[in-house]
Amino acid sequence: MINFSKYKVILWDFDGVLMDSMPVRDRGFEIVLSSYPQHEVEKLLIYHRQNGGLSRYVKFKYFFEQIRNETITSAQVDSLASEFSEVMRRELVNRALLIEESVAYVKENHKKFKMHVVSGSDQTELRYLCDALGLKDYFESIHGSPTPKKELVNSVLNIYKYTPEEIVFIGDSMNDYDAASLHGIDFYGYNNVSLENIGVGYIQAFDSVYNL
Incomplete structure (x- = not known):
């Protein structure tokens, strides 16, 4: 006790x-990043699952800077996070979760x-x-x-x-x-x-x- x-x-x-909510958040990253190579998105999902307490802002930044070796602005991160949030609002209003x-x-x-x-x-x-x-x-x-x-x-x-x-x-x-x-x-x-x-x-x- x-x-x-x-x-x-x-x-x-x-x-x-x-x-x-983790499976739903997995899908959120897949939807928002659907225009990028699947193997890169999979690397992000591994990072996401290993770092559940980190924010999506950190994870999107990691995707571009560490996985794709690209720079990304704060405004671009905010835009991706906003798109992700719209998906979450639809998917997570579910008492069964x-x-x-x-x-x-x-x-x-x-x-x-x-x-x-x-x-x-x-x-x-x-x-x-x-x-x-x-x-x-x-x-x-x-x-x-x-x-x-x-x-x-x-x-x-x-x-x-x-x-x-x-x-x-x-x-x-x-x-x-x-x-x-x-x-x-x-x-x-x-x-x-x-x-x-x-x-x-x-x-x-x-x-x-x-x-x-």
């Missing part, structure tokens, strides 16, 4: 923790903790999805890219005057762990067995999490 009684605040990643046990935990415990979403997903898109899926009111705030996750965590700490000791971060990527550990915040991995020995613990299932 995992005891959360010492915490007052939970920071949630979104993709892979509250929503099983929500991860039932973690969303149930949020709904059952949102009055016991202050909860925030801190995600690598685009912030405008993320807020739209949370509103459309009926999740918005369970969270004190919802934060996303293009601001890096480490900076988002810092902003939540500063805006809400939290201390690291009262916070737990639940995520499914090393990027989540890095953002938590940089600020001295306890990290629990979820939905990614490679994180089982990272942070202070690993959530196999939310029925093992309790608070007094």
Whole structure:
């Protein structure tokens, strides 16, 4: 059993923790980059899957600069990210994609903790999805890219005057762990067995999490 009684605040990643969205996001990159060679797009998808917590802005930049050896402007990245977001708005407004046990935990415990979403997903898109899926009111705030996750965590700490000791971060990527550990915040991995020995613990299932 995992005891959360010492915490007052939970920071949630979104993709892979509250929503099983990775296959849809794979398709998003394939659609937006459909005019480019498939073998190059496949290399991006490998990078995307290995770096789930990074924003699409970073991934599009990686595609052009590291895979295609081309320069790309910030305006071009923004345009691709906007096109990607339109695809996500269509595809992700689907309650069947929500991860039932973690969303149930949020709904059952949102009055016991202050909860925030801190995600690598685009912030405008993320807020739209949370509103459309009926999740918005369970969270004190919802934060996303293009601001890096480490900076988002810092902003939540500063805006809400939290201390690291009262916070737990639940995520499914090393990027989540890095953002938590940089600020001295306890990290629990979820939905990614490679994180089982990272942070202070690993959530196999939310029925093992309790608070007094």
